[in-house]
Amino acid sequence: MTRGFRPLLRGSTYAGALFAYCGALVSLPLLPFAALPALAWPSAPEGVRIALTVLVWAVLIGVLGLARTTRRVLIACARRMLGVPLPDPVAEPPRPTAPTRSTAPGSDRLRTPLWLLAHVALGWAGAQSAVLLVGAGLLLPGGWAGAEAGVSVRGWSLRPEHGWQSWAAALGCLLLAALLCLAVTGALRWLAPRLLGPSSAERLALAAERERALAERNRLAHELHDSIGHTLTAATIQAAVAGEVLGADPEAARAALRSIEESTRAALEDLDYVLGMLREEQTATAPPRSLADLPELLDRLRHAGAVVEPELAGDFTRVRGTPARAAYRILQEGLTNALRHGAGGPIRVTVTATPDALRLSVVNRTGSGGGSGGGGSATTAFPTSGHGLPGLTERVRLLHGEITAGPDGPDHWRLTARLPVRVPA
Incomplete structure (x- = not known):
């Protein structure tokens, strides 16, 4: 009551x-x-x-x-x-292209x-x-x-x-x-x-805005994972190299320390950029990495003691925008996994630009008997857990491309990707 x-x-x-x-x-x-x-x-x-x-x-x-x-x-x-x-x-809610029973203009x-x-x-x-x-x-x-x-x-x-x-x-x-x-x-x-x-139009606009914000946050999360993960892997290897040659070859140790400084500075720039975007601030840091930064990435790997054999075909520097950024992150992730899980030896990096596609490939050794058969060594060469390979697959899927990762012969691992692009004339 x-x-x-x-x-x-x-x-x-x-x-x-x-x-x-x-x-x-x-x-x-x-x-x-x-x-x-x-x-x-x-x-x-x-x-x-x-x-x-x-x-x-x-x-x-x-x-x-x-x-x-x-x-x-x-x-x-x-x-x-x-x-x-x-x-x-x-x-400004979007105008529906064709009126329906539930969303009459x-x-x-x-x-x-x-x-x-x-x-x-x-x-x-x-x-x-x-x-x-x-x-x-x-x-x-x-x-x-x-x-x-x-x-x-x-x-x-x-x-x-x-x-x-x-x-x-x-x-x-x-x-x-x-x-x-x-x-x-x-x-x-x-x-x-x-x-x-x-209204129905406003709900569509709000849903589109939420989807855009979620996609942007996912993209930034991939950027941060790729950048920081690569930097930590390279810095760890370079620090180990510097510790081993510190007494016998001080100059090589200093070169490794300089490489650590350069790679961590680049990672800090990427981190500042991502945090600025998350806070919706106008940040003055460098834009996201693209294929134009590939030589710097390869140099950092060489300073870490890796042997990199690049094969570049076509004018890939003219590939800009999202495909160029995605290509850089794909190569960065593939090289990081080659350093982290590979068994030494040269790392072959292939980048081929054609008028309609960009083809990428990273091949590294996995150790004796690690390729064929899809056994445990194949998993250690390129792990399918975590955020690395799923993140790359998501990037390539959004660009309507193709990506494969798996054993290549008895003792190698290959990561390949194809991104559809339009190279400007």
């Missing part, structure tokens, strides 16, 4: 009703303009002039709801007064005028009824208006004969007024998500 009356004791119930009543008051300045056609037609019957005034008034209210600023203000007020979680409208645009009309209608009906009920609740007790206290509306009258009846009727009127506020607030809360919530 107490739980049923709990909504009547909440301030949000009466805040929502006040919101409705304020909507009715805000519509009053339009009433004189709505009455002009009726005033210009004095010979019409009174009922016709009243209906004409109400019709013009509704049209003016609906036209006011077509403005995008009006929708923003209404959404902010509904969030505050009704407590309904409504997202901000999208600045004009239906979404008419939702705000419909909300305004419902808001004003509920406000006027609720305000008039509330004033009548509260007035009756205050006037019916005999102590306020004498022994003949009563309420009369359009021929209907309420005149309790005894004092206790007056107080009971007054309490009933006040309870009805509270229930009316609850009904008006509930109706507005039910209508708000349907008329002020995201």
